[in-house]
Amino acid sequence: xxxxxAAILLGAxxxxxxxxxxxxxxPVATGPPSREAGVDLLGRLVVVRAGPGAAEDxxxxxxxxxxxxxxxxLVTTTLLAPVAVRAGLAGLSGRFTLKLLAxxxxxxxxxxQLEVLVVGAGDTRPVCSRYFDAGRVAADRxxxxxxxxxxxxxxxxxxxEIRVSAGPQGDLDADWLALAEMRIVPEKAxx
Amino acid sequence: xxxxxxxxxxxxxxxxxxxxxxTLVVVxxxxxxxxxxxxxxxxxxxxxxxxxRVHPLHPYDVPYDFGGLHLxxxxxxxxxxxxxxxxxxxxxxAGEGEGREWIYHGVALIFPLLAAVAMYFIAARxxxxxxxxxxxxxxxxxxxxxxxxxxxxxxTLAFWLAAVACFLWADELxxxxxxxxxxxxxxxxxxxxxxxxxxxxxxxxxxxxxxGRLSGWIAVLLPPAAxxxxxxxSSLHYHRMILxxxxxxxxxxxxGSPAMLGTKLLALLEYQGWLIVFPFFLLYMYARGLKGRxxxxxxxxxxxxxxxxxxxxxxxxxxxxxxGLTAGFFLxxxxxAACSDAFLGGRPQQTGFDRLxxxxxxLWYFGVAAYCLILFTEGSARYILPLVPxxxxxxxxxxxxxxxxxxxxxxPPLLNSxxxxxxxxxxxxxxGMFLAQADFELARVYPxxxxxxxxxxxxFDTYVTGEWGFRYYFGRTGAKPVPADVSSVRGGSLxxxxxxxxxxxxPADLASxxxxxxxxxxxxxxxxxxxxxxxxxxxxxTGWGLIPFSISEMSLETLEVRQVNFMVERLPWARVESAAGxxxxxxxxxxxxxxxxxxxxxxxxxxYPWEMRRPVVLRVNIGLVNAGPSADDGPHEFEILxxxxxxxxxxxxxxxxRPGPGAEGREWQPVKLNLPACAxxxxxxxxxxLAPAGSGAMCAFAEAFLANADKDWRADIR
Numbered sequence: 001x002x003x004x005x006a007a008i009l010l011g012a013x014x015x016x017x018x019x020x021x022x023x024x025x026x027p028v029a030t031g032p033p034s035r036e037a038g039v040d041l042l043g044r045l046v047v048v049r050a051g052p053g054a055a056e057d058x059x060x061x062x063x064x065x066x067x068x069x070x071x072x073x074l075v076t077t078t079l080l081a082p083v084a085v086r087a088g089l090a091g092l093s094g095r096f097t098l099k100l101l102a103x104x105x106x107x108x109x110x111x112x113q114l115e116v117l118v119v120g121a122g123d124t125r126p127v128c129s130r131y132f133d134a135g136r137v138a139a140d141r142x143x144x145x146x147x148x149x150x151x152x153x154x155x156x157x158x159x160x161e162i163r164v165s166a167g168p169q170g171d172l173d174a175d176w177l178a179l180a181e182m183r184i185v186p187e188k189a190x191x
Numbered sequence: 192x193x194x195x196x197x198x199x200x201x202x203x204x205x206x207x208x209x210x211x212x213x214t215l216v217v218v219x220x221x222x223x224x225x226x227x228x229x230x231x232x233x234x235x236x237x238x239x240x241x242x243x244r245v246h247p248l249h250p251y252d253v254p255y256d257f258g259g260l261h262l263x264x265x266x267x268x269x270x271x272x273x274x275x276x277x278x279x280x281x282x283x284x285a286g287e288g289e290g291r292e293w294i295y296h297g298v299a300l301i302f303p304l305l306a307a308v309a310m311y312f313i314a315a316r317x318x319x320x321x322x323x324x325x326x327x328x329x330x331x332x333x334x335x336x337x338x339x340x341x342x343x344x345x346x347t348l349a350f351w352l353a354a355v356a357c358f359l360w361a362d363e364l365x366x367x368x369x370x371x372x373x374x375x376x377x378x379x380x381x382x383x384x385x386x387x388x389x390x391x392x393x394x395x396x397x398x399x400x401x402x403g404r405l406s407g408w409i410a411v412l413l414p415p416a417a418x419x420x421x422x423x424x425s426s427l428h429y430h431r432m433i434l435x436x437x438x439x440x441x442x443x444x445x446x447g448s449p450a451m452l453g454t455k456l457l458a459l460l461e462y463q464g465w466l467i468v469f470p471f472f473l474l475y476m477y478a479r480g481l482k483g484r485x486x487x488x489x490x491x492x493x494x495x496x497x498x499x500x501x502x503x504x505x506x507x508x509x510x511x512x513x514x515g516l517t518a519g520f521f522l523x524x525x526x527x528a529a530c531s532d533a534f535l536g537g538r539p540q541q542t543g544f545d546r547l548x549x550x551x552x553x554l555w556y557f558g559v560a561a562y563c564l565i566l567f568t569e570g571s572a573r574y575i576l577p578l579v580p581x582x583x584x585x586x587x588x589x590x591x592x593x594x595x596x597x598x599x600x601x602x603p604p605l606l607n608s609x610x611x612x613x614x615x616x617x618x619x620x621x622x623g624m625f626l627a628q629a630d631f632e633l634a635r636v637y638p639x640x641x642x643x644x645x646x647x648x649x650x651f652d653t654y655v656t657g658e659w660g661f662r663y664y665f666g667r668t669g670a671k672p673v674p675a676d677v678s679s680v681r682g683g684s685l686x687x688x689x690x691x692x693x694x695x696x697x698p699a700d701l702a703s704x705x706x707x708x709x710x711x712x713x714x715x716x717x718x719x720x721x722x723x724x725x726x727x728x729x730x731x732x733t734g735w736g737l738i739p740f741s742i743s744e745m746s747l748e749t750l751e752v753r754q755v756n757f758m759v760e761r762l763p764w765a766r767v768e769s770a771a772g773x774x775x776x777x778x779x780x781x782x783x784x785x786x787x788x789x790x791x792x793x794x795x796x797x798x799y800p801w802e803m804r805r806p807v808v809l810r811v812n813i814g815l816v817n818a819g820p821s822a823d824d825g826p827h828e829f830e831i832l833x834x835x836x837x838x839x840x841x842x843x844x845x846x847x848x849r850p851g852p853g854a855e856g857r858e859w860q861p862v863k864l865n866l867p868a869c870a871x872x873x874x875x876x877x878x879x880x881l882a883p884a885g886s887g888a889m890c891a892f893a894e895a896f897l898a899n900a901d902k903d904w905r906a907d908i909r
Contacts, residue, residue, distance in 0.1 A: 068698035071261070071676030106703035108759060108777040108787070134700070135777045138763040141678060141700060171790075173779050174703060 038185030044087035051082035067178040074180040081175035100182035104134040106174040111167030230634035234663035240278035259695035261675035267436030273383035302345040309352035332623030333466035350380035370410035377414035444568035458570025460519030469618040470518035477521035570733035629719035652684040661692035677701040682757025705753040770794030788893035793882030825883035836873035
């Protein structure tokens with residue numbers, strides 16, 4: 001009788017332990033993405049061109065990199081100049097807004113040039129150009145929010161191309177540009 | 192043979208003598224280490240204690256930076272705030288400052304004393320000679336190291352043991368006052384460490400099996416209810432379930448992954464093998480089967496396991512690993528066998544206890560072992576403190592049984608039970624004192640380091656990227672943790688990163704502007720290491736190594752000191768006058784080692800607002816980039832001017848380089864310039880570069896350090 005009750009108690013303690021462990025290690029439930037969230041583009045980026053020696057380990061794109069700017073810590077996809085990446089926009093048609101946060105990872109170098117283009121069938125349209133100069137401009141030592149209107153009407157298989165290159169002096173040292181929360185949202189939701 | 196058959200009344204001389212001896216041992220072992228600097232997480236509790244004096248109801252309600260994370264409050268810390276309140280009370284009366292550590296350690300001696308006395312009364316319930324296990328607890332290597340820290344582990348052990356002792360004797364003597372005392376001690380233990388909630392099922396089970404009275408049930412139920420109330424009130428205050436974040440942290444560290452569980456199991460055995468009693472006696476008592484062959488085979492198996500699990504360890508570390516693992520394994524196996532027999536009714540083990548006592552002690556032992564494996568994010572010696580008492584009770588009760596069998600044996604053994612008992616006590620104490628000394632010396636590194644650092648670098652804003660005593664003692668010299676928003680870190684500031692004390696990196700933007708300045712190394716006098724990065728000593732955490740100690744003659748700690756280049760950090764706020772319209776920019780040059788510089792085209796003047804309120808020395812290397820051997824186009828001139836608000840020059844350097852066939856023109860020119868303190872607004876430091884027309888060269892102002900005028904600014908200290 002005593003052994004039985006002790007066995008039951010042991011079993012209960014073990015079960016409680018297992019429950020606490022499974023709670024601690026279980027997946028975190030997430031809801032469906034809202035319309036406001038739009039389409040996440042960071043996961044779609046693929047390298048189309050990369051310059052020689054963009055990084056010591058040969059990587060031109062670093063995914064899931066934590067970058068901190070002004071105390072704000074974001075998970076990013078970081079592009080190491082010179083590089084061009086593309087994200088497919090197949091199936092999207094109409095007017096959209098590209099939203100993203102961008103920041104140079106380091107405070108040195110002669111700056112980083114960012115170009116955003118929409119590439120369709122035989123047609124390349126620049127839609128955004130921005131020069132980041134964290135070495136010399138205090139405001140560029142922070143996350144910069146970019147909102148770029150995109151007209152994808154009549155472009156069935158277009159894609160977004162992002163080019164990151166050196167500053168005006170051609171100094172490629174530390175030309176790392178971090179992109180975060182990059183998504184494309186229908187224009188209505190963007191308003 | 193019966194266990195202790197009479198009540199250990201406080202009036203009896205034997206009890207007086209035993210308790211006096213226990214007190215003598217505890218105080219005597221602690222005295223050499225009373226001045227131990229604040230160590231490991233002591234710093235955290237001291238920080239919280241300061242806040243508790245301001246916000247006594249919610250002492251953890253303060254933003255805190257820890258390990259590079261910036262947290263809005265510390266409510267979800269792994270420990271409730273008992274120790275915070277305890278230290279706040281001492282801070283209130285004793286203050287803080289150099290040489291006051293002994294006051295804190297002196298007052299905190301109440302915990303090992305309470306633990307030893309409570310162990311005496313628990314042992315009195317179960318064994319014939321309660322003095323031996325209680326003395327051995329006081330001399331236990333793990334206790335000897337931990338009793339000189341101010342973390343929550345010793346209070347938890349003390350309250351845990353006091354709660355159990357009061358409960359056992361309350362049940363035995365039917366004293367309601369003892370039940371009340373037990374409830375109070377249970378709550379205190381839980382309020383010191385959440386894991387002490389394990390007392391609830393343990394004492395609840397004992398109460399159930401003993402068919403205890405109502406007052407016993409109240410004593411069991413009241414403490415968790417009180418803790419639940421405190422958690423509910425705290426959760427209301429913080430607007431979240433505070434324990435959920437604690438569990439979230441455990442989850443984030445993958446505490447339940449098979450690899451981590453394996454690490455924690457190995458560590459659990461290692462810590463038990465080396466830190467409860469000197470391992471020889473565990474092996475002698477528990478691993479002598481098959482005429483000694485069992486021990487040999489087990490050690491061989493442990494060495495094979497060491498080769499498989501930690502192949503990179505040195506032979507001496509593998510030997511430490513194998514011995515600890517074998518001793519810990521046999522201890523756990525013997526208690527496991529006793530537990531199995533007690534619960535499943537198999538062949539009776541010669542524990543010397545009745546079935547209920549064996550069940551109670553083995554539940555205690557395995558309950559603690561289970562939460563060490565399941566709940567904690569890593570292995571640590573201090574986590575196993577609550578399982579030391581049942582292990583010692585099993586050990587000494589077995590010795591008592593052996594004593595009887597020896598008495599009846601025809602020939603006495605080589606080591607009789609009395610020799611084993613006294614040998615266990617003396618060698619464990621000696622071994623514990625060696626480890627305590629090693630830990631003491633480790634703790635002393637950081638006040639030494641802070642003092643050495645302050646002698647050279649005082650006056651500059653300093654940020655630390657580490658924890659433990661490193662953070663505390665550097666904090667006393669004015670250093671702060673790196674803030675969440677590093678844009679507030681100004682040029683000229685110093686960043687100090689330890690090698691051992693939970694180092695972490697600063698964000699990349701700040702790191703990109705920092706230049707290596709010096710490495711400060713610190714040695715220990717003892718070869719024993721309780722924590723080290725170069726050898727796998729991981730007394731406080733398996734993150735450092737899988738064995739509780741190691742042996743080394745190398746430096747223990749090396750601090751890396753970097754300075755934020757003020758020319759780079761302040762460049763956005765500098766006024767630039769440029770003939771060519773190209774603003775200077777920060778970049779790397781090679782001389783031949785990589786150096787951080789401000790690069791500029793000819794005809795440029797950079798004016799930095801000068802706000803340094805103390806005289807400093809500027810040291811900078813000036814050189815030309817893109818100037819080939821044939822570019823002999825005349826002198827390239829540089830000038831550095833320190834001006835006051837009226838434009839008067841307070842300090843000046845002027846020089847030139849002439850690139851061409853002569854090698855000296857392409858060398859780096861070191862500059863040392865004394866800069867007077869800023870006396871008011873509008874003062875400047877100007878850098879100028881002039882070159883012959885058409886020159887394609889660029890000038891680099893590289894490695895611009897600011898230093899104290901009268902100090903050895905780039906010292907390597909040992």
